[in-house]
Amino acid sequence: MTCDPAPHFEGNPEEANPGSTPRFELIERVAWREDREVWRARQIWPPRQIALKLSHDLPQLRREAAALVRVGPPTVPEVIEVGEIALHGYPEPVPGLAAEWVEGLPIDSATLSLPLPERLDRFARLCDAVEQIHEAGLIHGDIKPLNVRVDWNGEVRVLDLGDVRPRGKKFATEEFATGSLAYSAPERLRGESATESSDVYSLGVILYDLLAGARPWRTQEADGPHALRRAILRSDPPSPRRVAPWVSPAMEAIVLQALASHPGRRYSTARAIGEEIRRALRGERVHARRPAANSRLWDFLRHHPRQTLAVGSLILALLAAITISVGGAMAAHSAERRADKLRGPVEQVTTVLLDQVERFARLGGTLATRQKWIALAERTLARPDFAENRGEIRAIDARLHRLLGELIDEEDHHELAIEHFERARDIYEALYEREPGPEYGGCLSICRVRIGDLAFQSGDEELTAECYGFAFQLDRDLHEEYPDDMTLYDDLGYSHERIGSFALKHGDVHEAGEHFRERLKIATEVFQIETTPHRAFALLQSESLLAEFAGKTLHPSWQLECLWRSHDWGEWILVATPNDRKVVRRHISTCLAVASVRQKLSQDPSYSESRTSPTIGELLSDARTLAEVVVAADGHDPAVHRLKESVEHAWEQFQKRSAEDRDDRFDGSGKESP
Secondary structure, eight states: OOOOSSOSSSSOTTSOOTTOOOOEEEEEEEEEOSSOEEEEEEETTTTEEEEEEEOSOHHHHHHHHHHHHHHOTTTSOOEEEEEEEOBTTOSSOEEEEEEEOOOSEEHHHHTTTSOHHHHHHHHHHHHHHHHHHHHTTEEOOOOOGGGEEEOTTSOEEEOOOTTOEETTOBOOTTOSOGGGGGGOOHHHHTTOBOOHHHHHHHHHHHHHHHHHSSOTTHHHHHTOHHHHHHHHHHOOOOOHHHHOTTSOHHHHHHHHHHTOSSGGGSOSSHHHHHHHHHHHHTTOOOSOOOOOHHHHHHHHHHHOHHHHHHHHHHHHHHHHHHHHOTTHHHHHHHHHHHHHHHHHHHHHIIIIIHHHHHHHHHHOOOHHHHHHHHHHHHHHHTSGGGGSOOHHHHHHHHHHHHHHHHHHHHTTOHHHHHHHHHHHHHHHHHHHHHSOSHHHHHHHHHHHHHHHHHHHHHTOHHHHHHHHHHHHHHHHHHHHHOTTOHHHHHHHHHHHHHHHHHHHHTTOHHHHHHHHHHHHHHHHHHHHHSOSHHHHHHHHHHHHHHHHHHHHTTOHHHHHHHHHHHHHHHHHHHHHOTTOHHHHHHHHHHHHHHHHHHHHHTTOTTOOOSOOOSOHHHHHHHHHHHHHHHHHHHTTOHHHHHHHHHHHHHHHHHHHHHHHHHHHHBOTTSSBOO
């Protein structure tokens, strides 16, 4: 992680004030927003690590400290100091809140390798902790994995009460950070009053993720925050059993009740959902039931007013036709067909096709399975009702073409993949022209970049330059208009990455370096706000590109430093998402690259390596183990076998060098040479 050496507050750390008595020393900045920063710091006396939040809004820090004291440890960290805090090396005190530093991992990472009963036990403990906050008359307002720490003793601690508010106080819709949106209840997005049900909804999202390995709106998250916000406000979450068939019906009922769109149908307290979990673990009957058909119908009507009005009009027309003429039967048939056109594509595609095709595109699968979903998507696109030029249907049409492009590209059919991306591009261009904004603009940029990627692979440099240039300009314009949208900001970083790679191929090393550095800067800033494996992969990729750039400019020591950072990010991501095959493949390549550069530098007597662990042998051993896993999962892919061959070749060369080194150290009698 790239951390700034000092916070963005007034004062020069070099101008020490001998009259002040500093109590804390900054170590590492771990998170920040525009209005606040969180640091891991050291208390000088008594010596211990602490968490230090810095902000110019001292009244807000005092409110957060009061909330922490009101709830009290061990549910929340202990408050050490709040107010104007003296920092080591700073001339003036700065507004801050010092609290206990909680060692451990976020709840999703901490429970990743645990059996399901232990995962659910940790979640039930989280419910108990949130209930204690509610009993203090407070609503947390930002329950998400990053704010829930499981310490090394297995105890669950709730962090960051910066968004806490009294029960009944209204939410401000602009308050939440982008990383919190996926855990926000619908009433929060509407700016309604804060209640316990809002935190229960956030708990439901965490439970969904712990059970199914994915958040309920993951498809919409890929389309950006605006699509995600609209999905939360207008749709019911898909059943976790659709994503993970192993989820029991009892757990499915608990999750769906916690995620009910209307607060009145959720669990009334956090304790209630925790008790349900414990009942399920004991094998007892749970109180939750799947939503009744009439409540699901009411939610559908409330969330889809246009479809409701259209279908209602058809029903009225049908009744009128029945009472007026004997042609009522024909009118009924026509009305049913028209109504089916309104609801059929949305229901079928979003609940079945998009869900499953996205899943297999991300997780891989056998060639036969992949072809099955390609065929299903193609049949769906051929339906007559997709010919209607309605925005909602056309957006689904474009999304399907994007998925088809990704799947077909993985089968190395680049020309056919380009065709699907171009069809998606044409649809998004029409939608963006009609409704300018980040949702369709971001999707249009992605399609342009993917067409450029495929053209780059096939050697069409003119099309590559055109697509990358268009996407870069669009991403820059969108970021200027929506500077707080982290997805658009990351898209701009990706455009820097692609243009840098294109420049490097053509020998423009200076331009490539500028774009790669900008990519790393953006990836770092986005990761600090959204600490997720997806954002970490962007950092991994950025360091790898800088390593490639360093290799071109003949700076092997810098190249190795970049590769080490890329390696460490790969390790971090694999802890969180061990089944992500894209990350596994990249980590194998990184291990090979680190081993290769270290071997070359070892022949330079003037070079002194600052890091010796893991050794070259350990790196290659890890690569061999991971390669076996990938071959077992994706053995149909020729690229996997080529990667496996590279690993085995590197391992054989390493064994050969090791044997030669041993021979050089010993003479013919078996004794070590002087």
